[in-house]
Amino acid sequence: RKEVEQDPGPFNVPEGATVAFNCTYSNSASQSFFWYRQDCRKEPKLLMSVYSSGNEDGRFTAQLNRASQYISLLIRDSKLSDSATYLCVVNSYSGNTPLVFGKGTRLSVIA
């Protein structure tokens, strides 16, 4: 099982829709979780950290389910500008990298 797995998509949704992405991770000892956003041909940028109690930032809600080892990102009232690839990121205790990046889920919001 890969350390971080995401549905690659693409998710094609109309403006105003609600869309949710899930990400599963394999290391039950992981403690830090993030969602990054990457626009086409640009660098990844932190969207939000994911806290145990769940957290919300405007239209974006992130949740953590430790028992099932997955994190989710919910986007409400999708905008055209939300079109991007969303990377799930988890801290790692193996190898030499402190963070493991998922391959990303691509979202296209359509007018």
Next chain:
Amino acid sequence: IAGITQAPTSQILAAGRRMTLRCTQDMRHNAMYWYRQDLGLGLRLIHYSNTAGTTGKGEVPDGYSVSRANTDDFPLTLASAVPSQTSVYFCASSDSAGPDTQYFGPGTRLTVL
């Protein structure tokens, strides 16, 4: 300078040539990283540095070397480029060496022919 800068933005290189990708940050972050991003493979760590004067190997270090002479700069060198090193290269930094938020540079698009 604000954040992380990388140079060049893009480069086309003949196989066998030596190339150094530059990365500079002005946030006084302790840790720095080099990743490559390839379609279908996501971001893969090449080398990292937890603090100035130290470096370590990541997931895919072969064919690459790094140095960290000071806090701000973390160059990545390809001693003899091969076509499989065609990729987008991102430099990143974080305040600490642990599972801290990483901030990325704009990337270098490298094509090796």
